[in-house]
Each structure stands twice: as C-alpha cells, then as structure tokens.
Amino acid sequence: MQPILKSCCGVDVHKNMIKVCIAKGPMDSPPKLYTRTFSTMTADLLKFKDWLKANDVEAVAMESTGVYWKPIFNILEDEFQVILANPQYLKKVPGKKSDVKDCEWIASLLRCGLIPASFIPPRPIRELRELNRTRRKLVGMMASEKNRIQKVLEDANIKLASVVSKIDGVSSMNMIRALLSKDKLSKEEIADMARGKLKSKVDKLVEAMNGKVTDHHRFLLKLHLANIAFLAEQVQEIDEQIQKLMIPFQKEESLIQTIxxxxKTSAAAIIAEIGFDMSQFPAEAHLASWAGICPGNNESAGVKKSGKIRKGNSYLKATLIEVAWAASRTKGSSFSAIYNNIAKRRGKKRALVAVGHQILIAVHRTLKTGEPFVDQGAEAVYQRNLEARQQFAIRLLERSGYTVAKASA
Incomplete structure (x- = not known):
C-alpha cells in the first residue's frame, strides 16, 4: 500500500495512560517507529503535543475509547488533524495484541490513509449535544419516578391508572397530592379535581381512589413527587441553556421545523447530533447509514441475510422515532401515508423506522439546499403506490403469457 503521510502518530487510549507511536520516514521506504508512553494528565499531554511538533507530525489517529479520547482531542484539535476511528475498523488478530502493537498498527494504517474518520462536530455543536443528551437522560429519570408512583399506588390498592390515561396528568397529580393528607377523598373533592373528560368518570374515579394508603405509602409518594419536581426544574434550566446555544442556528432550526x-425541542436535538453543515456527509444515504436508521446490508455467497438496522447513533434514532410518531399522526401528510402503507404489511415498529428514515432524508435535503420542506401530501404517496402495484400486476401477467392492454376510457 502506498503511504500518503511522511510523519503520523497512532495513539492507543486508556483511562490513565496513552501509548503512542510515531511512524516517520520517506514514502519510498519503511518508516521508523518511535514509541513512548504518556499519562492522561494535562501537563503530560502538553509534553506529548510538543513531542509531536518536534517530529513534524501531520496527523494523529486514535480509537474512540469511551470518553477517554476527549482529553487528548481537546489538547490536539487546534494544531493537528485528529482522526477519531471506530474501534471495529482497527481490530487485530486475537492473540497478537498489546498496547505497543496497537499504537504501531494504528500508525501504520494512518500512514497509508486506511482509517476512516468519525464525525466530530465543532465545539458549539458538541456542547449543544451534551445538553440535549443530558436532557434526554433527565426525562427518562422522570419517567422512572412516575412508574414508581404507579407502583406505590398499586400497593395501596389505588387503581387510578385503570381510569385515567396518564398518571402524571393534572387531575391525577392533584388527587395523588390530596392523598398525602387524607385517607379517603369524597366524591365532591374528586369531582372538583377532575378535568376535561374525567368529569364524566367521577363514579369510576371514586371506586379507583378507594384504597388503603398508609404512612409508608405517603412517605414514598412524597419522595417520588419531590424527585419529579426537582427533575422538572433541571429540565427547564437545560431548555433555557439550549435555547441560548441555538441562537446562532435559528435559521436551520426554523427550516427543519417545516417538516x-x-x-422546537426535537429540532434542537437533531441539530445537536448531525450539526448544520451537511458537507460532512457526501449524500443523504451516508447520513442515514451513520445514524443507523436505514436497512442493514448483510450478504454472503449471493445470499442476502438479515437487513436489521445498525446500532448507529442511538440518541438521534430515538429522536427520529419520536418525530415519526408525531408525523404519522399528521393528517394529510406524506409521512402518515408512508406509515399506514407499511404498518399494515410489516407492523408499526418497522413503519416507524421507515418514516424516521424518510424524515432524516428530508432534514438532510432541507439543510443542504436551505429551502423549506414541501410536503407532497398523502394523496401523492397513495397514487405512487397504486401505480407501482399496477406495474407489478402487469409484469406478473406478462410472465404468465398474457398480453395486457389498457382499456380506453
């Protein structure tokens, strides 16, 4: 393999130390390998940076090992081309592995340009990404606390979830808080707390709220309610910070909200994961593959095996599936037609993944062209599917020896 770099460095990353190897020499002869060990403390990483400068290193490659690559990247990103590699692309033969061999192998691959670089967004997008991922974690923690409240209510013979659709609704939370100070709620009190459609279910609510609430249950309910309130405040603070960081990207945010x-929340989450510069991805298919939202490709000996989606970016996938749920319920949209067409044949989950795939393609096109999304509408999708089915039926008949001619109107 023809080398393309005169001097490059491979880094084997660990929590407390890094093993580094510089491959240096003329391109028409084997390089000399210089191996050293540095700690991951900032002072030692600065010495590592000076060593790279002294050897005229052009590029540095390392595995994306957990979060341990970030301190090295923070030190080197301003002055070197840093390539972050997927560890799956750098695997060696089992039984012939050591830290020294790993960094030498990375340097050898980098010298020949054989390491595909992972997508690392600029710092403002990375900060936005951390906030959005933290927000998702906190929302998940709130959902866990709500499930624990449901568990306590069941233990206290309170069957509220059998009547209401959301245990965290306004009416439900008012009734739960009232149980903290009373053993039993009267019909009049329940009727006053009921909102909307629940006003017609007062009798069922009275039966559901007739339980055996003890001081132990009240203690747990207070604990879980306090946790939910605290988490809600944290989510609010993160939302405010996200909006501050989204000010430079208001144009891109408004563009993808046309889909x-x-x-607004999902737009910020999508921009946080893929950025705003679509030149990072050569085509929309590359973006879908990177996200892990497109069908997998697994073929051997001419036999196509499972087409399940790849792992990809789990945060982006989760956001796209949530968006797909909302889009599938938007009446008259092309996405609702795509969802209905696939769901009846392949099931709801596959249909959601397919809609999420189409939404990501639309996001790529919108950000790349800078033009708002124009929905074709459900009717156009149904007509396209009808024409495809007609062509399939005609081909099937022709293969059976029939001649098909369209009757004149």
Missing amino acids: PGIS
Missing part, C-alpha cells in the same frame, strides 16, 4: 412532526 411535519418536528417540534
């Missing part, structure tokens, strides 16, 4: 199903 059905994408709200």
Whole structure:
C-alpha cells in the first residue's frame, strides 16, 4: 500500500495512560517507529503535543475509547488533524495484541490513509449535544419516578391508572397530592379535581381512589413527587441553556421545523447530533447509514441475510422515532401515508423506522439546499403506490403469457 503521510502518530487510549507511536520516514521506504508512553494528565499531554511538533507530525489517529479520547482531542484539535476511528475498523488478530502493537498498527494504517474518520462536530455543536443528551437522560429519570408512583399506588390498592390515561396528568397529580393528607377523598373533592373528560368518570374515579394508603405509602409518594419536581426544574434550566446555544442556528432550526412532526425541542436535538453543515456527509444515504436508521446490508455467497438496522447513533434514532410518531399522526401528510402503507404489511415498529428514515432524508435535503420542506401530501404517496402495484400486476401477467392492454376510457 502506498503511504500518503511522511510523519503520523497512532495513539492507543486508556483511562490513565496513552501509548503512542510515531511512524516517520520517506514514502519510498519503511518508516521508523518511535514509541513512548504518556499519562492522561494535562501537563503530560502538553509534553506529548510538543513531542509531536518536534517530529513534524501531520496527523494523529486514535480509537474512540469511551470518553477517554476527549482529553487528548481537546489538547490536539487546534494544531493537528485528529482522526477519531471506530474501534471495529482497527481490530487485530486475537492473540497478537498489546498496547505497543496497537499504537504501531494504528500508525501504520494512518500512514497509508486506511482509517476512516468519525464525525466530530465543532465545539458549539458538541456542547449543544451534551445538553440535549443530558436532557434526554433527565426525562427518562422522570419517567422512572412516575412508574414508581404507579407502583406505590398499586400497593395501596389505588387503581387510578385503570381510569385515567396518564398518571402524571393534572387531575391525577392533584388527587395523588390530596392523598398525602387524607385517607379517603369524597366524591365532591374528586369531582372538583377532575378535568376535561374525567368529569364524566367521577363514579369510576371514586371506586379507583378507594384504597388503603398508609404512612409508608405517603412517605414514598412524597419522595417520588419531590424527585419529579426537582427533575422538572433541571429540565427547564437545560431548555433555557439550549435555547441560548441555538441562537446562532435559528435559521436551520426554523427550516427543519417545516417538516411535519418536528417540534422546537426535537429540532434542537437533531441539530445537536448531525450539526448544520451537511458537507460532512457526501449524500443523504451516508447520513442515514451513520445514524443507523436505514436497512442493514448483510450478504454472503449471493445470499442476502438479515437487513436489521445498525446500532448507529442511538440518541438521534430515538429522536427520529419520536418525530415519526408525531408525523404519522399528521393528517394529510406524506409521512402518515408512508406509515399506514407499511404498518399494515410489516407492523408499526418497522413503519416507524421507515418514516424516521424518510424524515432524516428530508432534514438532510432541507439543510443542504436551505429551502423549506414541501410536503407532497398523502394523496401523492397513495397514487405512487397504486401505480407501482399496477406495474407489478402487469409484469406478473406478462410472465404468465398474457398480453395486457389498457382499456380506453
């Protein structure tokens, strides 16, 4: 393999130390390998940076090992081309592995340009990404606390979830808080707390709220309610900080909100994961593959095996599936037609993944062209599917020896 770099460095990353190897020499002869060990403390990483400068290193490659690559990247990103590699692309033969061999192998691959670089967004997007991922974690923690409240209510013979659709709704939370100070709620009190459609279910609510609430249950309910309130405050603070960081990207945010199903929150989450510069991805298919939202490709000996989606970016996938749920319920949209067409044949989950795939393609096109999304509408999708089915039926008949001619109107 023809080398393309005169001097490059491979880094084997660990929590407390890094093993580094510089491959240096003329391109028409084997390089000399210089191996050293540095700690991951900032002072030692600065010495590592000076060593790279002294050897005229052009590029540095390392595995994306957990979060341990970030301190090295923070030190080197301003002055070197840093390539972050997927560890799956750098695997060696089992039984012939050591830290020294790993960094030498990375340097050898980098010298020949054989390491595909992972997508690392600029610092403002990375900060936005951390906030959005933290927000998702906190929302998940709130959902866990709500499930624990449901568990306590069941233990206290309170069957509220059998009547209401959301245990965290306004009416439900008012009734739960009232149980903290009373053993039993009267019909009049329940009727006053009921909102909307629940006003017609007062009798069922009275039966559901007739339980055996003890001081132990009240203690747990207070604990879980306090946790939910605290988490809600944290989510609010993160939302405010996200909006501050989104000020430079208001144009991109408003553009992708023209796509059905994408709200202000999901728009910020999508931009946080893929950035705003679509030149990072050569085509929309590359973006879908990187996200892990497109069908997998697994073929051997001419036999196509499972087409399940790849792992990809789990945060982006989760956001796209949420957006797909909303888009599938937008009446008259092309996404709702795509969802209905696939769901009846392949099931709801596969249909959601397919809609999420189409939404990501629309996001790529919108950000690349800078033009708002124009929905074709459900009717156009149904007509396209009808024509495809007609062509399939005609081919099937022709293969059976029939001649098909369209009757004149």
